[in-house]
Amino acid sequence: MATPALDTFQVIGDPSRRKMLMLLSEESLTINNLADNFEMSRPAVSKHIKILHNAGFISIEDIGRERYCTLKKDGFEELQAWLSYFDQFWASKLTKLETLLNKKLPN
């Protein structure tokens, strides 16, 4: 795996990476800990972790020869920001509906 440079959205597009984030929501894990939960090889897991790290979804702490992964807010916040943008759409849609109702049903 040649570690592609993926953006925040592509990063969570992969089901394996989403599963990794789920696992890490329970506790911090090492690369091998994570690999135990997947069919894929350890190097493959290693690559996914690198991608998650680059995108700000996890922080990494090296302890001896082990590498502990922990969830990090940054990546999630970027997604949240994107979703928030569309809130304005639903809000204005609701306003329009209300205006329409007020016209049709004066009182």
Add this chain to the structure above:
Amino acid sequence: MATPALDTFQVIGDPSRRKMLMLLSEESLTINNLADNFEMSRPAVSKHIKILHNAGFISIEDIGRERYCTLKKDGFEELQAWLSYFDQFWASKLTKLETLLNKKLPN
């Protein structure tokens, strides 16, 4: 394009599709309206729209020979639900920190 069956997350992984959603947040548009905003061919846009539709991000209304696309909540809500799951992680992390501080600084 053979219209792959993508899940909600893969769907917004593509930058072109995100741009389409952005454009549709301004106003409902036809396939050709959308295609005007991209370098890609119209059939390519058509495929993206099909994918967005299947994933619940847009609704489609055929008016004559035109096809109007409008944003739809479903897809967005699924993403929101996923993000919400992780809120619990940050919340519990904060609680742990508070507990720790209360122990270290008892008054």
Add this chain to the structure above:
DNA sequence: TAAATAAGTAACCTAAAGGTTACGTAAATA
């Protein structure tokens, strides 16, 4: 200090996402 363990890197392979062009079909218009 020799052996085992944790993990990164390199080189490679394959399936599929995302694009294209060519063509078919139904609705609008001259």
Add this chain to the structure above:
DNA sequence: TATTTACGTAACCTTTAGGTTACTTATTTA
């Protein structure tokens, strides 16, 4: 009604994400 317009579908091509195995390096531990 002949033509143009809006769009879908089919067949195809190319890039690349995601996987593999083989090897290297750096810590533990027996």
